[in-house]
Amino acid sequence: MLEFSKNLSLWVRIGFVGLSALLAVSVFAPFSYSYLSLVAWVPLLVALTGTSVKVATRLGFLHGVCLFGGTMGWLANVFQTMSWAVYPLVLVLAFFSAIFGLGYGIAQTCWKGGWRLAVFGALWWGAVEFIRSELFLLKFSWMTPGLGFEPQFLTSVVGVYGMSVLIILFGMLIICLRKPWFGGAGLVVLLLVSFIPRSVPSEPSLRVLALQAEFATIHRYKELVASCEEDIDVILFPEYAIEVDLERSDRMRQKLMDLAKERDALVIVGARTDLDMGEHYNSAVVLDKNGILGTHHKNHPVHFFNDGKKGEVAEPVMTSLGSIGSPICFDNDYEGVVRRMADAGAEMFLVPSLDAKHWGERQHYMHSELFRHRAAESGRWFLVAAGSGVTQLIDPTGVRVDSLPIMEEGALYARVSRVSGATIYTRIGWVLPWGWIGLSLLALVYCLYQLLKKK
Template identity: 50%
Template sequence: MSVLIVLVNLWVVQRRWRYVGGGGLVLLLLSSVMMPEALEARDRVVKATAVQAEFAGRQRYLDLVGEEVVDFIVLPEYAFSYDVRESKVIWDELKAFAEKRASVMVMGTRTERGDGAWFNTALAMDGDGEIGVHYKNHTVHFFDDGLAGKDAGVVTAGGYQFGMSICFDNDYEDVVRRMTSAGAQFFLVPSLDASHWTLRQHWQHAELFRHRAAENGRWMLVAAGSGVTQLIDLHGNRVSAIEPMTEGAMSVELEALGGLTLYTRFGWMFGWAMLVGTAVFVGFLVVSGAYRKLKSSRSGV
């Protein structure tokens, strides 16, 4: 957008099409460089169910899952506001449910460290128990959200590798990018987005997940407590969603992808490229101006 603004101003002031044409060509080349590299074709369709309900209790969450057979079930952040593994009765019930459904379950819970401190946790489990965890790297400011985790790896289950970034992790670019670099083929994301938010806040926050999906070329399924629960494709398009402030579940199909976008490989380089380009252009103007001044003075002599 900045380049377009500069080009239009050049044309208005200078009325020289070569500036606009040359600048347009540069913009076109930059845009093509920023496009994702070709990603590997999908291996097979991944079926998943995402549940939207805020602090509903385990039985309500399990009831909302429904009867459709899926590979993965995703519950919201803080679906269990305690360490679910510390209650043998509840843990055994969840394992039995996962085993019966032959599904991997991803849910928001806590991990107690033992000294009173804890981590906001995304937990993956199946009928045998825990498969993997992710500790929220970016905890919410001025909020009791646990200690910040440091790692951003992937979970391997069901023949796939997937990421479990949590809610506010996706407001930043680094966690999803690191998980994708580590081999994540898609993302199953527990999120909260509390019911006391306004509708505008819910929809605004929902947009950030779309950015992360598009930057890294990965499908992303978000299960939010009060919305927006959504499925996003590798281009950042919202494929399906549940309206905010409603309980429900949706069963969807997404793709497991490989390959890395240029952004995933190198990060956000566009701003730096524009800064360098501006410095080169200013240098050119200074040198050319000095040259014209010198030439003019020699002609006068």
């Protein structure tokens, strides 16, 4: 495969880039052929191998334009009158694909193939993906190999970013080694592991009702609760379900306390916490019949929207039913909030979310996958109450157990359980991306030094 890649013409390379982008687009909603994630990026790696730094950079950029352009059309619905903003955002994200091509091209000046180039390619991919997803100003963690693939046992060890690195590593080994069977065998192992059934840590026992309605009245939310005749332990509202400060609004707080008393349940509600100078926090408030037990402020407000001031603390709320984490919507697009809550003792995650109706079905389905990976990383039950998106129950292995139809008002009655202990990822696995960044940058410095020596 290495010799094949070295002898490709530019137009054939462009064809491989297009094929890779087409396969990658098919991985995500509305197509959702998740197992294609194992091979979707291999044609891109073929196209980049055996070419110059300049060509590799440009091919990487082209792949990014095709991939993000083919998956992010729903952003036009989000921005509405500013739908043109989709184009510069696609170019910004494609820039990171170009950065991968640039680094990979530089590495090829040192290593023409073999395991060193393969390992570098995987680590460099992981570094660029992590920087784009977690460290860059416009953090965007969607459309990656790890996110496209099904959550599995290894997700609880290396996380979604680690899954990307493994997929790219085995793809690189197919190309860079003279005997490609090793890399192919690695991809087959990843596929087979995803089919191994995993036992859920404990039998679900807590009864939770998740409400799905976008910016409804408190009367409407109470109607949805009343439609459930079962006993309820927790009532979970969507994000911004109550657009007032419950600390300051005695009337609304009392209504929720009365609901908690009537159903003998906790209430978790998306609300806001008002600050000085017209600012606010986007908040998840936990109440019982006696008042507020605790509040989480959204750590990751949505870019370009008036979504509140950035919260700095990610801790669970201790209740009579256990320690509950309530990261809000966009908090779950990133690994840190859920991980820190799990590390602080969160035994389950009950999540208020939004996904506005006008954002469209494709956005809803794409976003719903991130919660599955957070559940698998942390080894916890997740119940998500979305305004019009995917209200869903996810078990600690990342399997979606139940969900409501999107775009419709309703209530999902579900059972979750308390899970203690920490996954390997929660304890130490999250450190891996920092190692990828350090090692790949050191390798690039070495390659640049060797390149300068030749000159």
